[in-house]
Amino acid sequence: RIEREAAAHVPRRRKGYHKRARLACFASAPSPRFLPHQGCPARVSKMERQKATTLTAACQASATAQLPQLNISEREALSLRQHAGDQTTITIEWVVDVADNNLNWFVATAYSIDTVRRVLRVAIPDRDEPTWEGDLPLDPKTIHLLECCDNKSMALYKQCCREGSIKCKWTVEWCIDGAWFSGEALYYGRLANVVYCSDGRNVALHEVTIDENLRLVECLDDASRGEFEELVVDGVVRWRGPDGDDHELQQDPVAAVARRPARALAQNCEQLDRLATDMAHCLADALRMRCASDVEQYEAASLLKRHVVCGDLDAADRLDEDGRRDARADLDRRRREAQESCLGAIQRCEGRFWRAAATGLFFRRRYKAGDAVEVALCRGLETCRGVVAKCHDNETYDVDLDGDRPEVGVQIPPEYLRPSVQSRQKAQGNLFAGVHDEASESRRRELRAAVADMLREREALRSRLDALTREKEHLEDVIGVQQTSQKPQRRHQGPADRTTRIWCGTIRLGSKDDLGAACAAALPVGTKNEVERAAGFDVVVCALQGELDGSKCVAALKARLPGAWAATSANCGNSHLIVFARSSAVVKDSVVAVPAPKAAVVTATLRSGARLAFCAVCAGEYDTPLSTDQAVRSARDMMWPASSEDVGRPPLDCCGGADHAFLIGDLGFGASAVGQAASQELVAAEDWASLANHDELRQSKNERRALSGWEVSQPRFPPTAHRSCWRERILWRSSPGLVDRVRLELHTARDIGLGRDAVVAAFSLSPPTRAPTPRPVEIAFPSLKVSLRLEASSLEGLQAAAKGVGPLLVSVDASHDRTGVPPRTSDRSLEADGDSLDEGEPAATSIWTFDDDKKLDSLRTLADPDDDADHITVRVLRRVWREDKQAFEDNGVLIGAALLSGRALARRILRSEAAVDFQEPLLLRGVSIGTLHGSAARAKGRLLTKAAEPLDARMTAGASSEKQKKSSGWGLFASKKKLSENYKTRK
Structure with missing residues (x-):
């Protein structure tokens, strides 16, 4: 079997x-x-x-x-x-x-x-x-x-x-594990889609599935000839004639040579003879072109000689005119090819639109009994003729279909019907002839209205084309089948190359608010705008804040979101995050909830390889926003990551190093001093720019106090809270090199009659470009400089604050290499920068060079100049003093990190022979604490410079002085608490 x-x-x-x-x-x-x-x-x-x-x-x-x-x-x-x-x-x-x-x-x-x-x-x-x-x-x-x-x-x-089985007598061949067997098919199981074959050696019949592993050769009886020809025409099985005159050599050359070696040799010889003839023609054309080129070169050389030697100016003019003529001819040829290509693409698009319009819902022609019609099949590509037998009240028709078997199509919708050829010719004759009777005028008006409808619907088809494509992909994913086509795909070449669309919605609810209305407002279920259709999105994210039941929120959202989605939820306090994703857009089992102390976090990985992170937060009371200082501290705490066992790569924040991160929810920021009457006037005038100047979130970002590095769109809708401020926010952030891959399509608010409005946003993520074959460049860092901003009013206070921070070290981690502990530099103490006091931003610096740190040569990494997602993470760690060991701990505590674009850095290095400089801000949980300066160069050998001199004994000392221990109470944020209270120390 x-x-x-x-x-x-x-x-x-x-x-x-x-x-x-x-x-x-x-x-x-x-x-x-x-x-x-x-x-x-x-x-x-x-x-x-x-x-x-x-x-x-x-x-x-x-x-x-x-x-x-x-x-x-x-x-x-x-x-x-x-x-x-x-x-x-x-x-x-x-x-x-x-x-x-x-x-x-x-x-x-x-x-x-x-x-x-x-x-x-x-x-x-x-x-x-x-x-x-x-x-x-x-x-x-x-x-x-x-x-x-x-x-x-x-x-x-x-x-x-x-x-469902019938008797037959066919000569067939079937394939089992690459071996072909011949025999006779005695029964054709139509319902089971199999044939029962006898090989002549065994009594039992073989059950062979009707697919490409079955080859039909000859039908030996007339009773089953119709089924035999039907299978051959359908193209589901293979077929060859009894005399072997077919294209078997091209389809299966091994079997053809084994079956008919002489015929295969003859066909190969004929093919070689044709190839030799074609090659001779090509060589003749090449020789003719070479001769023409030699003549042109000789003429150009003669003209140039006459101009240079004899001083003939006419020869120079002729030479210049010949060059311009060739350039114009080449330009005309390119312009003509571009025009033909563009016009061909436009004609193909117009043909698709008009073919779709021929069977669209807007083509509402009425028929009566006895009208000759054509039933559209396969989206209008094929038709079947018939006659209308009955008209129903619901605008459907019964059609007597023409064919070998008399059949009746019952209740066929009008979009699948069109007039017959004779009816269309008659209607066109009445339209353009000089007949002006009542019937002709009515027909003219009907046809003109139909054409106007098609022209209007063409624009609607353009806007719906992408949404319908996503619906088709979604259905294919649900039923587990991928539709194949012989034509090239219109837009996308695969799931990894397609643009991903993400919907984000957030709202904060009170204890008595309607959960169903809030869920409907946070979902893409709108009908006014094509952008808000759920079928056009791959990931839908909803963040609900308040004292709610997480399971009820998930059930309410599922009940209102059409289609089949995989839901993943995470809860943290009053934050409830629910992420719906299609399996066609994300990697299997990649959508997971990640623990975080102050936020609900869900991560996902797209088919393109991009990693996503969604963070939902809730700060402040329902009616009253937080003060600016409280909101800033809350924003810092929200980004606090969970504890990690990877001592070499401490997490930067709760997003887990995602390529694209989205922060959703109530951030607690209000509005600065602005009167109620003034705010109402600004809202009535829709002067959103003036109202945004009082936004405390915008002010905190500009002052680098909170959420630095995050993108926020200026709201162009009324405030969403009881006071004139925007409480619900949607922010996003991308890794270096992927910033231009995110496009904000929609950012608005939905008023549902509650005290708070829902804020929604739609994003489109383009896949990162990667070369088929990576070309990594090895990068070394000849020098690094860390500058930390400290708070002090005098040089002595700045020196004490620098000693309180303690020695620093730097580690470099590439995005493509996640194995082993990343390399580090040696310890370096902070030195107070006296010039920074005059600039109003007191700072202390640490500098590493090849001359004084031999470990700096180990900070080598690879970067791909053709990979947008490639980035380099530079972490600045602080050594912690252990009283029990009377020494500094080996593992450092993260105090800041800078993200470098590996693609941009590699390209700059390839274009420059010398080292290139870079400067990036040092961030920690959205707060800018300093700046990273450095230089990068292409590594040459294991040592870029001469051997490093022995380190200064002052830098290799294992313990700090007693004065440094006592001054460890100075911090980075002008707080007189110990630094260990601002940054958790790993025990």
């Missing part, structure tokens, strides 16, 4: 199946049904007899010598009788293949069968999470039986397969 190659679990697309199969399912409701023509009593009586005998025959044990695979044992018949009883609708569990009108076959589950009507109840893919559910007739054109999963209905399954 041939294995089915996991056919019950892997959906596939069949090419060119019979056009009648496409009429099984239409896109819009009500779905048309095709019934046998009422004028065929013989067919009706035959079906009635078959209805009555199907269940009866299945409940009796039977055996046949020809098809032992379909024998019904006594045990199977008894199980069916006990399971069915007197009912005609029987519960089953069968795996089936279902066809739709677009030539797609989907794996589905049949869970009930009506033995009288011979109708299966089918769900795609199963009953747990169905994307489509309905009744389908037991017709081999629209359904194939793959597997029976319950023993109670096994007898009925075999009986249906037996009734």
